[in-house]
Amino acid sequence: xxxxxxxxxxxxxxxxxxxxxxxxxKLEEIFSDIQSxxxxxxxxxxxxxxxxxxxxxxxxxxxxxxPREIVQLLWTENLEGIYDAMQEKIWACAQCYTCAARCPFxxxxxxxxxxxxxxxxxxxxxxxxxxxxxFSRVMLKLISTGNQLSPDMISKDGFPDWGPNISKxxxxxxxxxxxxxxxxxHTTKTAWEVNLKTSVELYTIWEETGVLESLKTIDKNLxxxxxxxxxxxxDELEExxxxxxxx
Amino acid sequence: xxTDTKVPAPGERFTGHGPEWRDAxxxxxxxxxxxxxxxxxxxxxxxxxxKDRVEDVRDIMWQLEKEGExxxxxxxxxxxxxxxxxxxxxxxxxxxxxxxHHKSCGQCGxxxxxxxxxxxxxxxxxVQYLDETDQTSCTAWNYHGSGIGNLESLAAVxxxxxxxxxxxxxxxxxxxxxxxPLVHCxxxxxxxxxxxxYLLRSAKLRESVKKILAKLGRLVDGKLLIPEEVVHYSEWLxxxxxxxxxxxxxxxxxxxxTIHPACHVYKMVPEDVVYDDTVLDxxxxxxxxxxxxxxxxxxxxxxxxxxxxGFGFRHIISEREFTRSFAIDRKIRVAQDEAHADVMxxxxxxxxxxxxxxxxxxxxxxxxxxxxxxxxxQFAAMVCGAHPYxxxxxxxxxxxxxxxxxxxxxxxxxxxxxxxxYLKEVAAGRIExxxxxxxxxxxxxxYKRIAPTP
Numbered sequence: 001x002x003x004x005x006x007x008x009x010x011x012x013x014x015x016x017x018x019x020x021x022x023x024x025x026k027l028e029e030i031f032s033d034i035q036s037x038x039x040x041x042x043x044x045x046x047x048x049x050x051x052x053x054x055x056x057x058x059x060x061x062x063x064x065x066x067p068r069e070i071v072q073l074l075w076t077e078n079l080e081g082i083y084d085a086m087q088e089k090i091w092a093c094a095q096c097y098t099c100a101a102r103c104p105f106x107x108x109x110x111x112x113x114x115x116x117x118x119x120x121x122x123x124x125x126x127x128x129x130x131x132x133x134x135f136s137r138v139m140l141k142l143i144s145t146g147n148q149l150s151p152d153m154i155s156k157d158g159f160p161d162w163g164p165n166i167s168k169x170x171x172x173x174x175x176x177x178x179x180x181x182x183x184x185x186h187t188t189k190t191a192w193e194v195n196l197k198t199s200v201e202l203y204t205i206w207e208e209t210g211v212l213e214s215l216k217t218i219d220k221n222l223x224x225x226x227x228x229x230x231x232x233x234x235d236e237l238e239e240x241x242x243x244x245x246x247x
Numbered sequence: 248x249x250t251d252t253k254v255p256a257p258g259e260r261f262t263g264h265g266p267e268w269r270d271a272x273x274x275x276x277x278x279x280x281x282x283x284x285x286x287x288x289x290x291x292x293x294x295x296x297x298k299d300r301v302e303d304v305r306d307i308m309w310q311l312e313k314e315g316e317x318x319x320x321x322x323x324x325x326x327x328x329x330x331x332x333x334x335x336x337x338x339x340x341x342x343x344x345x346x347x348h349h350k351s352c353g354q355c356g357x358x359x360x361x362x363x364x365x366x367x368x369x370x371x372x373x374v375q376y377l378d379e380t381d382q383t384s385c386t387a388w389n390y391h392g393s394g395i396g397n398l399e400s401l402a403a404v405x406x407x408x409x410x411x412x413x414x415x416x417x418x419x420x421x422x423x424x425x426x427x428p429l430v431h432c433x434x435x436x437x438x439x440x441x442x443x444x445y446l447l448r449s450a451k452l453r454e455s456v457k458k459i460l461a462k463l464g465r466l467v468d469g470k471l472l473i474p475e476e477v478v479h480y481s482e483w484l485x486x487x488x489x490x491x492x493x494x495x496x497x498x499x500x501x502x503x504x505t506i507h508p509a510c511h512v513y514k515m516v517p518e519d520v521v522y523d524d525t526v527l528d529x530x531x532x533x534x535x536x537x538x539x540x541x542x543x544x545x546x547x548x549x550x551x552x553x554x555x556x557g558f559g560f561r562h563i564i565s566e567r568e569f570t571r572s573f574a575i576d577r578k579i580r581v582a583q584d585e586a587h588a589d590v591m592x593x594x595x596x597x598x599x600x601x602x603x604x605x606x607x608x609x610x611x612x613x614x615x616x617x618x619x620x621x622x623x624x625q626f627a628a629m630v631c632g633a634h635p636y637x638x639x640x641x642x643x644x645x646x647x648x649x650x651x652x653x654x655x656x657x658x659x660x661x662x663x664x665x666x667x668x669y670l671k672e673v674a675a676g677r678i679e680x681x682x683x684x685x686x687x688x689x690x691x692x693x694y695k696r697i698a699p700t701p
Contacts, residue, residue: 038449039398058555058577062569094562094569095391096555097437097514106298117394128394134565135393146383149356161571163607168642169663171670179666179673180359180640182366183684184350184378191355195380197691201407201463202383208459209400218395240692 027079033119034074034082034112043111047071053099053109065092067099067109074112082116087127090116124217136222139215144229146202147190151177200237203230290553291530295334295517303337303518307447308473316453318467320413320474326427329486331521331533339521340476341486342427346376347412351432352384353596360640361599362431364628365480366681367638371494371631372487377426378682379689381411387438388597392560398445402452403459405442410465410472418689419697423467429480433595436479437511440519443477479512481534481594482521484624488541495542497630497655504544504626505588505618507578507602508532509595510555535594535623542630547586551577557605558597571605579606579616590619590651592626603646619651620644635659636666637679 034040053067054060060067070090073081093113100108120128132139142148151173156166169176173188184192206212216223273281311317322328326342333339346369354361362378369376386404390396409428416425430436446452453471460466484491513520513532523533526540527548539546557573559566579602582588593599603620621629625639635641635657641648642663652659672678688694 037398038452039445042445056553058557058573059559059569062572091561094555094557094559094573096510096559098510098553098555101295101514101517104298114391114394118397121394131561131565132393132395135389135395135561138389138564139393139395142384142386142389147356148352148384148386148388151356154357159604161567161608162604162645165607165645166604166643168644169636169667169670171667175670175674176642177359178678179637179670181363181638181679181681182355182359182378183680183682184380184687185355185359185362186678191352191384192350193380193687194383195688195691198381198383198411201465202404204463205400205403205407205459208462209397209403211396211400214395214397237691 021080021083024079027083030086030119030123031077031079031082033122034115037115037118039111040115043108043115044071044074045105045107047075047105047107050104052102052104053107056098056102058096058098059092059094063089063092065089067093067113070112070116071107071109086116086120086125090120091127091131118214121214121218129218132218136219139219139222140226141190143203143206143212143215143226144199144233145190146194146199147192150188150190152188196233196237196240200230200234203233292334292522301335301518304444304447305475308475311447311473316470317473318470320409320424320427320472322427322475322478323424325425331482331486332523334518334520334522337518339482339519341478341482342429342476343483343487344374344376345426346374346429346483347415347426348376348378349382349385349408349412349428349430349432349435350378351435351596353388353600354431358596358599358603358622358640358643360625360638360643361596361622363681364622364625364633364639365431365484367628367633368484368487368491368624368631370681372490376429376682377415377686377689379411379415379687381415381689381691382408385432385435385438387434388560390438391434392564398442398452399455399459401438402442402446402456405439406446406456406460406471406473407463407465409439409474410460410467413467413472415689418694419686427478428474429478429483431480431596433479433509433512434597436477437515440477440516443473444516446471446473477519479534479594481512481623484627485521485534485537488538491538491627491631492541492543494631496632497657498543499630499655500543500545502544502651502654503547503587503589504539505547505549505582505586505591506531506536506539506552507556507591507593507598508535508552509593509598512595535592538623538627539592542627547588549581549586549588551581554578556593556598556601558601560597563597563601570601571608574601574605575609575616578602579609579618580614583616583618588618589654590621590626592621592623594623603644606646617647617650619648620646621648621651629657630655634666635662637669642666 051068057067059065090113093110095110097110099110138148177188178186187193312319322340322342327344328340328342330338331341386396412426412428414423457471521533522529526533526537536546554577557570559570562570582591599622606616609616629635629639633639649659685697
């Protein structure tokens with residue numbers, strides 16, 4: 001009897017089958033993308049399997065994740081293992097770089113994880129899409145304003161496990177923000193007031209460095225929303241510049 | 248040895264060590280004996296300095312400037328620099344005035360007393376600075392959390408923001424290079440130093456970002472602008488600690504303080520981190536500990552000082568069980584039970600947020616924790632007489648800052664009442680600020696030229 005594939009089987013293949021989850025050519029392409037990053041040789045210098053990285057790793061306490069394993073997979077060019085790790089394990093890393101501080105070889109397992117995450121996004125892997133889903137509001141805020149976090153994101157409803165003391169003074173958020181003695185912080189929708197020209201400049205960086213294309217691969221709707229917002233901001237800045245010329 | 252012979256069932260243990268791993272089942276004393284030699288080596292400064300690869304990227308920087316490839320934004324005499332020693336004993340110049348505040352999105356978003364306390368201290372010390380709207384986040388929180396972004400985008404953002412710091416004084420009729428960037432966020436600090444290193448080492452990266460910076464009009468004489476030093480605010484506070492202590496009005500000698508050194512401050516680009524042999528024998532990063540010692544607190548060491556806070560970048564948003572478990576079990580509970588801490592002091596955005604906000608949930612497991620959490624500059628401002636609500640903005644902290652204030656002899660209820668009265672003034676439009684608000688817009692919509700600062 002044939003069973004419908006599980007989610008794991010769908011994305012990483014059948015764990016008891018000898019057949020590779022994706023073709024050899026695809027695995028080589030993924031590894032080549034990781035290896036060709038200019039940071040790769042700086043972050044990976046050798047490995048004796050001492051495990052000092054995993055011994056200090058916070059994520060290894062809680063997840064099926066080991067920075068030693070990540071380094072070994074890359075060092076031995078285990079393409080199937082690398083692909084497998086990119087489905088879930090690389091997203092467990094807390095990016096604290098304690099592994100890098102301890103490694104006697106000067107490796108940076110946390111840095112290597114970042115290269116693998118970038119490539120997971122480039123290839124539109126499902127793991128990346130799952131990870132980025134809760135990040136969509138941060139992404140929208142960051143790409144369209146130049147700030148990643150705003151005061152109106154922090155609420156008792158949004159973070160119930162932070163308890164009732166998120167704000168110990170009962171007053172409207174806008175009033176509390178105006179009571180901060182830094183005028184740049186009198187905002188609720190961005191962490192600080194960001195100049196219109198500044199956010200347009202940042203958007204140009206996103207465009208020119210291929211970040212927007214990466215975002216499109218992962219979340220097309222979010223990409224389209226951001227594009228609309230930024231088109232409006234660009235028009236607004238253009239209008240202002242034209243007014244200046246007329247004056 | 249323990250008599251517990253239970254062997255975990257397959258799949259029961261998820262430690263990342265692989266299925267062949269078996270617990271040695273040592274009792275506490277045997278475990279200490281087996282690992283004590285590790286403790287003598289690990290997490291000491293020597294662990295970092297014993298490695299082979301040692302390279303000061305500033306040597307490459309000066310060579311590239313000599314070859315006409317880049318322009319270096321110097322820490323000049325006008326910035327009144329103080330020299331400090333870094334990991335390998337190298338010199339680092341810390342500017343002490345004419346500072347451009349590179350704000351932190353997390354600090355400004357949910358710990359606003361963090362930057363406000365820093366600016367308040369600068370006002371007390373007659374330090375010139377600029378806090379303006381023409382700057383973006385470093386974007387590294389998002390990068391480390393989601394993987395969206397790349398080396399090129401991080402480098403372009405770094406160069407754009409630092410270029411703005413370089414030209415910002417023109418809005419006040421002052422010369423380029425007048426203000427020097429002071430980075431508030433630890434993540435930005437680590438990221439910018441890492442990116443600066445790659446920019447200096449890679450002609451290919453310089454070439455690609457130069458095209459982008461040219462498009463933005465952000466080159467100097469057609470060249471990339473690289474800062475001589477990437478400076479974190481905690482380094483400024485460290486070199487100013489004696490002057491800060493001169494303004495201290497509250498005795499804090501009875502306060503037991505624990506320090507949480509931030510990962511992206513001292514584990515990323517560790518060769519650029521400040522160490523001082525007079526601060527915990529030079530085995531810990533000197534910032535924060537130095538100011539707390541100078542203010543007279545009892546700095547208490549604890550066994551998990553080197554652990555991260557549990558922030559995890561994406562974890563605090565979407566893996567919250569990890570974040571709060573790690574923050575409580577590896578940091579806060581250790582500080583409370585082992586060090587009997589009255590306060591935990593940090594110097595980075597994500598750490599303060601994580602350690603401060605994730606204590607309340609400890610009640611759910613029937614093992615509550617209670618350690619006030621503040622940034623070093625907030626504590627320093629408070630004991631120098633800054634208003635705990637109007638300046639330190641302690642009401643944004645979820646941890647029990649009131650307990651700390653009581654130990655410091657501050658009548659927090661009276662101060663809170665003053666602040667609540669002030670909120671009525673704010674609602675009526677009567678707002679007190681640390682600087683002239685007209686200075687915060689330096690170009691674009693809303694800009695109006697004002698006279699240079701005397």
